[in-house]
Amino acid sequence: MPGKMNVMVGEKSPGMIAGRIIVYTLSILAAVYFLIPFFVMVMTSVKTLEDIKSGNLISWPREFTLDAWIKAWDSACTGINCEGVKGYFFNSILMVVPSVAISTIIGAVNGYVFSKWRFKGSEVLFTFLLLGCFIPFQIILLPMSGMLGWLKISQTIFGLALVHIIYGLSFTSLFFRNYYVAIPDEIIKAAKIDGAGFFRIFWKCILPVSAPIFMVVIIWQTTQIWNDFLFGVAFSGSESQPVTVALNNIVNTTTGVKEYNVDMAAALIAGLPTLLVYIISGKYFLRGLTAGAVKG
Amino acid sequence: MASLTITDIRKKFGSQEVLKGISLSINASEFVVLVGPSGCGKSTLLNLIAGLETINSGEIKIGDDVVNDVQPKDRNIAMVFQSYxxxxxxxxxxxxxxxxxxxKVPRDEIKKTVDHVANMLQISELLKRKPAELSGGQRQRVAMGRALARDPAIFLFDEPLSNLDAKLRVDMRTEIKMLHQRIKTTIVYVTHDQIEAMTLADRIAIMKDGVIQQFDTPQQVYDNPSNLFVAGFIGSPSMNFIPCTVIKQNEDTGVIFKTGEETSFFIPIKRTDLSLTEWIDKDVIIGVRPEQIASGFHLQEGNKQIHEIMCTVQVLEPTGPDTLVFVNINDTKVTCRVNPLDAKQPGENMKLMVDISKVLVFDPDTKMRIGNVA
Known part of the structure; x- marks a missing residue:
């Protein structure tokens, strides 16, 4: 019997092997299914226009060229303006960086208050804040544009960033609050007895353990705000359009020939930052989402 | 060190009153343990002393200062938490x-204090480690060290040993007691473990439902509990509560212990400190600790307080030094602590001696002890 036991250890039963094969096959199929459109985009963007017209959608480019990328960046026409997406790309950066930073910081303080400094009515307030997560974009378009006009910041990047900050607060507050709930209240009590106040506790005891949730919130907000189209198209002026709106204009501006390669290159440029954020910090994202689920 | 005087404090959470008028007077350098089942309000009371919660009415004095409206950081207290x-x-x-x-203590003074405390608690080698890299016992020491470093007037301990394994808990218990004997700072210590309370305390306050049931020395609460709750809560295994009717037989007042269909014994209760003449023909509850029903007592010959009964053994629980024998008296399960060599097997009859010199009698209606003589 002991001999037989030894054989069993280390060798997998046929059932387990079959299971593995099924799991891997399905995973690979799913990955291919999702990667094909991306692959077609990349291929199309480095082909010449003749190549696209004559060739197959998923065929290898006969001649590799970055002309479409250069044109998309520098000289593609959005309406009457033919300067590519570069200006709008920087608009997006100017909009995303401050709105992500501000909504994240305020969200962290909100989460800290809602989890560790509850006051009379704070639960009700938090519930109202949560409702913000469920308000569809379309509903606030009109009142928000009225408010931006009243504040005299309509059609500016600043105004657009402000909209994103306000809209993001519900989500960032929720994320931080749920993360901070897992930090034992006794740590706050101990710090209070040690003489620390609201901000010293936040700064010395809470922020240093918040890295994972900061990653989650920053990734979440960056993707949301960078990818937004509706607020961008509704609240921006011709000079303050984000890159998503510019991309739409490039694709819809027809001057005779439809330049699929330029469209694809512009789309890739517009999508690249969020893609990079995921590649660089995706593992923190997963870690942060599950952190707090297990104690320790 | 400072004294702590609590006068009639009340605390409500919503509509529920969790502390219903607590008064305690704790002397400087005294070790007081608050003990009670969960939900009795003992941790709330500690939080009120610390200032982490505000009282609804009453007064808390540390030394001579009323601290009702003083922030936790200005109360000159330090606290050790259950989770460290x-x-x-x-x-x-x-x-x-x-x-x-x-x-804002000067840097060199901080270093001196930290070194001193680390030495005292033998954690000097751990100074550079993070809490996650420490064992449970080490974390416990650091938590105490953090409190010690402050050199407060009063230490507050909130179930500090509950997260340790059984053996470490006993070791740390001794260390806490030794620490107190050394530094002589006033300590208020909360626990649900009555053994911890008995071993550590100068005085124990037993709480239930937001009311202090008794506040006295460990020996007093063990020997002279003021009511049924305290009697049952303190002591392990718990005191036996045997329902009886007081009767008069010949010239003696006493109770009947019925141990089987055919067997019952009259136990005369005749003590200078306890008279049951007013309770004849009324129901009472007799409280007998397990060690008061044994297979034999030292110098039992001729002792009028010791009475023999015969019982059928139901279950045996050997603990090592003693064996716990479970028998039925008046249809109640009764625990007896007997010499392992004398213990009979389940189903067999066994002769047991009942020592009534410390037996307690309770009123079944008020749950209070009858004949409150010290």
């Missing part, structure tokens, strides 16, 4: 010094 509540991002040294830094 160490700052996870700081190493041991920073954990010890955080409170001092917050209070």
């Amino acid at each position: 509540a160490l700052y996870p991002n700081m190493n041991v040294e920073k954990n010890l010094s955080f409170g001092l830094e917050t209070r």
Whole structure:
């Protein structure tokens, strides 16, 4: 019997092997299914226009060229303006960086208050804040544009960033609050007895353990705000359009020939930052989402 | 060190009153344990003393100062928590010094204090480690060190040993007691474990439902509990409560112990400190500790307080030094503590001796002890 036991250890039963094969096959199929459109985009963007017209959608480019990328960046026409997406790309950066930073910081303080400094009515307030997560974009378009006009910041990047900050607060507050709930209240009590106040506790005891949730919130907000189209198209002026709106204009501006390669290159440029954020910090994202689920 | 005087404090959470008028007077350098089942309000009381919650009415005095409206940081107290509540991002040294830094104590003084405390608790080698790298016992020491570093007037301990395994808990218990004998700071210590309360306390306050049931020395609450709750809560295994009717037989007042269909014994209760003449023909509850029903007592010959009964053994529980024998008296399960050599097997009859010299009698309606003589 002991001999037989030894054989069993280390060798997998046929059932387990079959299971593995099924799991891997399905995973690979799913990955291919999702990667094909991306692959077609990349291929199309480095082909010449003749190549696209004559060739197959998923065929290898006969001649590799970055002309479409250069044109998309520098000289593609959005309406009457033919300067590519570069200006709008920087608009997006100017909009995303401050709105992500501000909504994240305020969200962290909100989460800290809602989890560790509850006051009379704070639960009700938090519930109202949560409702913000469920308000569809379309509903606030009109009142928000009225408010931006009243504040005299309509059609500016600043105004657009402000909209994103306000809209993001519900989500960032929720994320931080749920993360901070897992930090034992006794740590706050101990710090209070040690003489620390609201901000010293936040700064010395809470922020240093918040890295994972900061990653989650920053990734979440960056993707949301960078990818937004509706607020961008509704609240921006011709000079303050984000890159998503510019991309739409490039694709819809027809001057005779439809330049699929330029469209694809512009789309890739517009999508690249969020893609990079995921590649660089995706593992923190997963870690942060599950952190707090297990104690320790 | 300072005294602590609590006068008629009340605390409500919503509509529920969790502390219903608590008064305690704790002397300087006294070790007081608050003990009770969960939900009795003992931790709330500790939080009120610390200032982490505000009282609805009453008065808390530390030394001669009323601290009702004083912030926790200005009450000159330190607290040790059940979960230790160490700052996870700081190493041991920073954990010890955080409170001092917050209070802007000069740097060289901080270093001196941290070194002194670390030495005292034997955690000097751990100063650079993070809490996650420490064992449970080490974390416990750091948590105490953090409190010690502050050199407060009063220490508050909130179930500090509950998260340790059984053996370590006993070791740390002794260390806490030794620490107290050394530093002589007033300690208020909350626990649900009555053995911890008995072993550590100068005085024990037993709480139930937001009311203090008794506040006295460990020996007093063990020997002379004021009511059924205290009697049952203190002592392990618990005191036996046997329902009886007081009767008069010949010239003696006493109770009947019925141990089987055919067997019952009259136990005369005749003591200078306890008279049951007013209770004849009324129901009472007799409280007998397991060690008061044994297979035999030292010098039992001729002792009028010791009575023999015959019982059928139901279950045996050997503990090593003694064996616990479970029998039925008046249809109640009764635990007896007997010499392992004398213990009979389940189903067999066994001769047991009942020592009534310390037996307690309770009123079944008021649950209070009858004949409150010290």
